[in-house]
Amino acid sequence: xxxxxxxxxxxxxxxxxxxxxxxxxxxxxxxxxxxxxxxxxxxxxxxxxxxxxxxxxxxxxxxxxxxxxxxxxxxxxxxxxxxxxxxxxxxxxxxxxxxxxxxxxxxxxxxxxxxxxxxxxxxxxxxxxxxxxxxxxxxxxxxxxxxxxxxxxxxxxxxxxxxxxxxxxxxxxxxxxxxxxxxxxxxxxxxxxxxxxxxxxxxxxxxxxxxxxxxxxxxxxxxxxxxxxxxxxxxxxxxxxxxxxxxxxxxxxxxxxxxxxxxxxxxxxxxxxxxxxxxxxxxxxxxxxxxxxxxxxxxxxxxxxxxx
Amino acid sequence: xxxxxxxxxxxxxxxxxxxxxxxxxxxxxxxxxxxxxxxxxxxxxxxxxxxxxxxxxxxxxxxxxxxxxxxxxxxxxxxxxxxxxxxxxxxxxxxxxxxxxxxxxxxxxxxxxxxxxxxxxxxxxxxxxxxxxxxxxxxxxxxxxxxxxxxxxxxxxxxxxxxxxxxxxxxxxxxxxxxxxxxxxxxxxxxxxxxxxxxxxxxxxxxxxxxxxxxxxxxxxxxxxxxxxxxxxxxxxxxxxxxxxxxxxxxxxxxxxxxxxxxxxxxxxxxxxxxxxxxxxxxxxxxxxxxxxxxxxxxxxxxxxxxxxxxxxxxxxxxxxxxxxxxxxxxxxxxxxxxxxxxxxxxxxxxxxxxxxxxxxxxxxxxxxxxxxxxxxxxxxxxxxxxxxxxxxxxxxxxxxx
Numbered sequence: 117x118x119x120x121x122x123x124x125x126x127x128x129x130x131x132x133x134x135x136x137x138x139x140x141x142x143x144x145x146x147x148x149x150x151x152x153x154x155x156x157x158x159x160x161x162x163x164x165x166x167x168x169x170x171x172x173x174x175x176x177x178x179x180x181x182x183x184x185x186x187x188x189x190x191x192x193x194x195x196x197x198x199x200x201x202x203x204x205x206x207x208x209x210x211x212x213x214x215x216x217x218x219x220x221x222x223x224x225x226x227x228x229x230x231x232x233x234x235x236x237x238x239x240x241x242x243x244x245x246x247x248x249x250x251x252x253x254x255x256x257x258x259x260x261x262x263x264x265x266x267x268x269x270x271x272x273x274x275x276x277x278x279x280x281x282x283x284x285x286x287x288x289x290x291x292x293x294x295x296x297x298x299x300x301x302x303x304x305x306x307x308x309x310x311x312x313x314x315x316x317x318x319x320x321x322x323x324x325x326x327x328x329x330x331x332x333x334x335x336x337x338x339x340x341x342x343x344x345x346x347x348x349x350x351x352x353x354x355x356x357x358x359x360x361x362x363x364x365x366x367x368x369x370x371x372x373x374x375x376x377x378x379x380x381x382x383x384x385x386x387x388x389x390x391x392x393x394x395x396x397x398x399x400x401x402x403x404x405x406x407x408x409x410x411x412x413x414x415x416x417x418x419x420x421x422x423x424x
Numbered sequence: 425x426x427x428x429x430x431x432x433x434x435x436x437x438x439x440x441x442x443x444x445x446x447x448x449x450x451x452x453x454x455x456x457x458x459x460x461x462x463x464x465x466x467x468x469x470x471x472x473x474x475x476x477x478x479x480x481x482x483x484x485x486x487x488x489x490x491x492x493x494x495x496x497x498x499x500x501x502x503x504x505x506x507x508x509x510x511x512x513x514x515x516x517x518x519x520x521x522x523x524x525x526x527x528x529x530x531x532x533x534x535x536x537x538x539x540x541x542x543x544x545x546x547x548x549x550x551x552x553x554x555x556x557x558x559x560x561x562x563x564x565x566x567x568x569x570x571x572x573x574x575x576x577x578x579x580x581x582x583x584x585x586x587x588x589x590x591x592x593x594x595x596x597x598x599x600x601x602x603x604x605x606x607x608x609x610x611x612x613x614x615x616x617x618x619x620x621x622x623x624x625x626x627x628x629x630x631x632x633x634x635x636x637x638x639x640x641x642x643x644x645x646x647x648x649x650x651x652x653x654x655x656x657x658x659x660x661x662x663x664x665x666x667x668x669x670x671x672x673x674x675x676x677x678x679x680x681x682x683x684x685x686x687x688x689x690x691x692x693x694x695x696x697x698x699x700x701x702x703x704x705x706x707x708x709x710x711x712x713x714x715x716x717x718x719x720x721x722x723x724x725x726x727x728x729x730x731x732x733x734x735x736x737x738x739x740x741x742x743x744x745x746x747x748x749x750x751x752x753x754x755x756x757x758x759x760x761x762x763x764x765x766x767x768x769x770x771x772x773x774x775x776x777x778x779x780x781x782x783x784x785x786x787x788x789x790x791x792x793x794x795x796x797x798x799x800x801x802x803x804x805x806x807x808x809x810x811x812x813x814x815x816x817x818x819x820x821x822x823x824x825x826x
Contacts, residue, residue, distance in 0.1 A: 152530040153469060156537075160640075202714050203706050208529075209468040209651050213702060216644035220695035223566060223641075227687045243544050336544060340537035347530050378545070382552070389552035391545045398541025405534055409524045417525040 122254040127273050128246045129375050132337075132397060134276040135329035136367035138283045139341035142322040144360050145287075147346040148298050153211065154319060155342030158326040159335035160215040161192040164222030171229055178271065178331065185327040192218055193319070243394040244334025247379070249273070272332040279328040286321050287360075294318065295356055334394045341367055344401035351412025366408075370401035428684045433677070441683035444569040447580045448636050448679035448694060449672045452645060454584040455629045456671025457591055459646035460653065460664045461622050464602035469532055470517070470623065471646040475630045475639045476536040477513025478506035479543025482564050482634070483550060490553070499576045502564075503583075503631050510627045513539050567638030567691035569679070576635055583632035587625055594621060599660050636679075637691035645671060648698040655709035674698040726751055727801050731775060733757070737764045738772035778804050781816045 139155065146152050165188025169180040192214050200210040249270045251259075259265035287294065297304040297311045304311050326338045349362035374397030379390045409415050462468055485505025489498060513535045520531035550561060562568075591598070600608040601618045609615045626646065633642040653667035678694030707714050725747075733748040734757065743749055743762045752758035757768030764772060781804050786795040794807045804813065 147530050150527050150529055152527070152533045153472075156472070156533055199706065202717075203651070203655065203712065205651055205654070206466050206468075208466065209463055209647055212468050212472065212643060212647035213651055213699070216641055216647065216695055217699040220641055220644065220692035220699075223689060223692040224696065227689050227692075336537060336541050339533060340541055343530055343533035343537060347526055347534055350525065382549070389548075391552070392548040395541040395544030395548065398537050399545055402534065402538025402541070405538070409520060409526070415524045 122256055122259060123252065124250050125375070125379065126254065127251045127270050128249045128393065129372065131249055131270070131272050131276050131332050132246055132371040132375050132393065133368050134273075134280045135325075135333045135337060136341045136345070136371040136397065136401075137364050138276065138280040138325040139322075139329055139338055140345040140363045140367035141283050141287050141360065142318060142325060143342040143346040144349070144356070144363050145294055145298050145318055146322060146342060147350065148356075149315070149318075151319070152343050152347075153208075154322055155326055156339050157192060157196075157211050157215040158189050158323050159330055159338045161188045161218040161222075162327055162330050162335065164188050164218050164225060165191075167222050167225045167229070171225065178275070182327055182331065185330065186323060188218065189323045189327065243336050243392050244330075244332060246333050246337075246375070246393040247390060249332065276328060276332055279325055283321050283325050286317070290314065290317070298356075333397075336398050337394045340398035340401045341370075344398075344405045345370065348401075348405040348408035348412070351408040351415040354414050366401070366404050370397055370404055374398070374400040429681065431684070433680045440569075440572060441680070443574065443577045444572055444636070444683065444690065445676055445679040447572070447577045448569075448675040448690070450581055450584040451629070451633050451636055452649070452671035452673070452675025452694070453668040454587045454671075455633060455642070455645040456649035456653070456667040456669070457664055458587060458622075458625045458629045459671075460650040460660075460667045461591075461598050461602045462626055462646060463650035463654070464599075464660065464663075465605075465619075465622065467528070468647045468650075469529070469643075471626050471630065472643045473517055473532040473535040473539075474510050474514055474623070474627050475642045476543075477539035478510045478630060478634060478639050479540055479564070480546055481505040481507065481509025481512075482561065483543055483546035484509070486550060486561055487546070490550075499573075499579055499635065503579065503634065506564075506634060507627060507631045509539065510630060511624075514623050514627065563638070564634050565638050565640060566689060567634070567636050567641065569636055569682075569690045572635065580632050580635065583628060587628050587632070590621070590625060594618070595661075595664070598622060599664075603660065636675075637694055641691045641695050644695040644698060645675070648695070648702050649674065652698070652702040652705045655705040655712045670701055671698070674701055730755065730757075731801055734768070734772045734775040735779065737768055738776035777820075780820055781813065784816050784819055 143152070143155065146154055162185035165184035165186070166181045167184075168188070169184025172184075173180045195214045195218075196207070196210050199205055199213060200207055203210075205213075249272055251265075251269055253259060253265040253268040255265070293304065293309050293314055296307065297309060297314050301311050304314075322342070326335075326342070329338050329341075345363040345366035346359070348366050349359045352362045353359050375393050377400065378393040378396035382389065382391055459468070459471070462471060482502050482505055485502045488505075489495075489501055517528075517531045517535045520526045520534065521528050526534070547561065597608070597613050597618050598621070600611070600613060601615055601622075605615050608618070629646065630639070630642050633645060637645060649667040649671035650663065652670050653663045656666055657663055674697040675694050678697040679690055681697070682688040682690040682693040705713065708716075710716055729745070729748045729751050733743055733745075733752045736743050736748075737752070737758065743752070743758075749758070749760070749762055752762075752768065753760050756765060757771055758764050782795075782798050785791050785804070785808070786798060788795070797807050808816075
């Protein structure tokens with residue numbers, strides 16, 4: 117655990133953890149509201165948004181791309197609602213129509229435009245480039261207090277940290293209304309809460325987390341982290357606050373173990389190169405979910421032990 | 425460009441393009457038909473999990489092939505691998521929804537992301553094994569038809585035909601389960617096993633479609649054609665057939681279009697074609713389409729305004745509402761300044777009299793069933809016989825001379 121760790125692994129590890137937790141937090145509520153697949157939809161539709169932003173600005177720069185992805189997410193929400201209402205189609209199918217179409221449009225745009233000069237392709241969008249977010253100026257633990265080296269931190273790190281703060285702040289601030297509206301929307305409305313606004317804000321938070329994480333770590337982590345840690349946490353407890361705590365633990369665990377396994381396990385097995393960290397983190401989150409759903413104390417629908 | 429497109433549509437673009445277009449049309453028909461049952465069962469997104477879950481199987485089959493000394497390009501073996509891992513994914517999903525407290529959407533998302541993530545890990549493992557050998561595998565993500573062989577087309581055609589035959593044999597129980605699983609269970613049908621069959625067919629279509637449209641977009645072929653077909657008809661058997669036709673047309677057009685110009689990847693073009701058909705149906709379908717709904721609304725609006733306008737004329741009230749005035753003028757019941765014409769006065773008197781008749785009818789408890797049809801618009805002649813109307817008129821009395 118020397119200077120090499122700080123240079124090569126510290127920042128990707130932190131970015132991975134921040135991204136995982138930022139997605140897992142809203143994921144808890146989405147899971148309980150049966151909107152778990154929103155993460156899936158958002159990460160599919162972000163692609164055309166990013167490609168359009170690239171075509172407009174002509175460069176890989178962060179803010180236009182984030183705006184593009186957010187814009188695409190809004191377009192998708194409007195399209196899903198529109199198709200659902202105008203065509204009287206069940207929401208799942210409406211979602212399927214919209215996100216596959218937008219993703220196909222994104223792929224087509226990507227193939228049609230000249231992106232060979234820049235690093236923008238479908239594979240990158242799917243599994244990100246977590247491993248490449250290294251901190252060249254971080255030459256040792258001492259660099260953490262060296263302002264000059266800190267200035268050259270990968271920009272994804274502060275951005276992901278800020279996203280985490282925003283998402284966590286939203287959930288802390290609206291904890292009570294969110295909880296009530298999630299479990300009993302009718303009751304929440306009788307208390308005078310604007311439940312549809314609240315639901316929209318939650319989806320918006322999820323979109324912010326997804327788009328920020330998408331940029332840094334690719335869409336596959338986003339989908340996995342929206343669902344797996346909260347689902348595993350759901351098997352552990354019947355209390356929402358405890359569940360959110362467990363989900364943060366599971367998300368962190370998946371990020372750390374996944375990153376370490378992706379980076380070092382192939383070397384232990386004698387392979388020359390590391391494997392995809394994003395894919396490994398998603399896999400580990402699945403392993404955690406599998407363990408939780410076999411051994412978790414509250415795994416079954418009925419008959420959860422009392423007093424947990 | 426146009427002539428190239430026409431050539432492509434008429435299968436004049438050479439051997440490979442012809443092969444792809446026919447294969448795609450077969451796949452489109454098979455997936456459209458299979459997807460209908462899934463859509464009617466309200467489980468459309470299950471196909472998303474199934475398709476993403478194929479990736480690890482493809483990679484493992486490839487690794488095994490390479491381990492045995494081959495070059496890993498045997499499509500049939502890769503497809504068997506993908507079918508096994510898709511089946512495993514399906515089993516995991518059923519287990520999660522059946523044995524734990526997770527809802528189906530969460531189980532779909534969990535299986536989708538974890539299997540896909542693991543597949544990507546395996547993909548990077550394959551990349552580190554040797555450069556160039558993985559070239560065929562990335563095509564499974566988004567589909568690649570450039571190097572399609574005759575044997576590949578045969579595999580796709582055979583798979584598609586098998587799916588169609590299975591559906592032909594099991595269409596009645598599958599329709600029943602898709603519409604009303606409880607009733608099907610009460611009739612003694614093995615709902616669980618029929619659901620399994622449905623999922624198995626979805627899996628088969630997904631596996632067959634991997635080569636052409638890729639695992640991310642095959643979902644679109646299973647969802648969009650049934651949704652489109654639903655706009656045009658209310659009968660399940662017609663939805664199934666129409667959805668198959670729409671899927672085949674979209675896939676054929678898409679494959680031809682993508683062969684007509686460079687940089688038009690087959691999978692996305694086919695999906696966009698399906699969406700174009702969907703958007704068209706959403707707009708112009710009779711009855712369920714947006715245009716039809718707008719027209720229906722306008723017709724209703726016109727009837728309400730005319731009726732209210734006539735009642736106002738009959739009671740000598742001044743009409744200020746511009747739409748009512750315009751409608752009355754158009755029908756020749758009033759002049760532009762709102763003064764009733766002769767015909768207008770006659771119709772207005774009749775409207776007022778009809779209101780009175782309804783009023784009496786609704787007070788008569790013996791006529792409760794007929795009175796329930798009152799909505800302020802319905803002509804009373806459509807509810808009562810002339811004799812009954814005459815009976816009511818006797819209660820009202822005839823106009824008195826003043």
